[in-house]
Amino acid sequence: QDGMNVLFIVADDLRPALGCYGDSLVKSPNIDQLASRSVVFQNAYAQQAVCAPSRVSFLTGRRPDTTRLYDFHSYWRVHAGNYSTIPQYFKENGYTTMSVGKVFHPGISSNHSDDYPYSWSLPPFHPSAEKYENSKTCKGKDGELHANLVCPVDVAEVPLGTLPDIQSTEEARRLLNIMKIKKRKFFLAVGYHKPHIPLRYPQEFLKLYPLENITLAPDPRVPEELPAVAYNPWMDIRQREDVQALNVSFPYGPIPEDFQRQIRQSYFAAVSYLDTQVGLLLNALDDVGLSNNTIVMFTADHGWSLGEHGEWAKYSNFDVATRVPLMFYVPGKTSSFARPGERIFPYLDPFTHISDSVAAGKTKKMVELVSLFSTLAELAGLWVPPVCPEPSFHVALCTQGPSIVQYFNSTEEEDDYDNDYDTE
């Protein structure tokens, strides 16, 4: 695997609502296809269920108590310690490192530069349509445009006639073509914006999820035994215009059932829209002939509550808020090499593709995103950063998460055996 490229794909607020994680409703054929050629971690968790702290944590390989970032308002290099990042480490080891879309959380938490130039060889790319994400672009029942939570759009009618994730895929494809020509080792990070709110996606994806097929969360009430401190009052949801109009009481709500179904419907539609972008990106990897020497990692910064426990959004320690999809495609290891002319990742249209069973290497081992740093280093054949001493504020290069490559050959049966052993 020495010298393999890395394609690092991170989604925003994506819980494992995917076919490859056993969700029979959600249509995600392209991510499922990636899973079928990957080792898939069934129990992967973020360190804090909010964007900036989670991303800084997994990109530095340090827990929030070491990055000292729990909100959005500090830059770890000056606030905690001058810690290396995953892309910085690859850059220092001869890779061309590139950032497309939302990889670091933008703003002061990444020094208003996505940590460029420490982490990246080129200035990070941000789609121009990003600035309209929170604008009034959602057509309401009154025919006017609103800043809604539920926001299916006609892409031809929105400002610039495109959406940020579409632009990010196009830029990533452009960069892959350049890397192919330059024959340089690369680490390309692509951060997709969806399914983060607003649930803004091409309206045709609604057809995949007829409202009559959408159920409520199985446990939509706030549990009686839940301590008040553990509850998140989903303020970002309340601030959207369509939710404001519902006059939902603070802090416990609830949201009316018919609107709960609409939120869930649009979340799933946004996941399928994300899936198409991932599919086009992976298809581009095939197009440039790099599927045989590029490691692909797919994950999310954290999960998202879809009405479970009377909660929405993230901001908690619940499983639905912290659990994430996590899979690694390693050519020749998790999947055999492609033969000449064979496509590893042909694009699958969710509107026409009939899903089949996903045969993937799965493991139930409990793992954390803080392990991404050491895991990717090991997979790429780089020297694996040492385990951090305690404390490690003065140590630039170390990791608080061990490599999880040791679990790549762990089968579900072995996991079950281990679990039985532990329980005993």
Place this chain on the structure above:
Amino acid sequence: DDHEEPIAFSQYPRPADIPEWDSDKPELKDIKIMGYSMRTVDYRYTLWVGFNPSNFSANLQDVHAGELYMVGSDPSEDHNIYNSTLHGNLVKKFL
């Protein structure tokens, strides 16, 4: 130990014991409580403890609340049994 059970940790800050307008995203200066979670394939255990944002320290003696969910019987985490005497010994062991 080949059979050591992997654990995943997460944490979440809060400004107060009851939900407030900034409970979702408290600024560092307003963080008063930190919820530390450890989870295995069998359970999720969370302790909400006092937190001092000026020195980033948690006070494990200052317990505001706790959560304990058993994955096998309660995979959706709907039944917090932290206060249940049945599991009192387990909680003490964690503490």
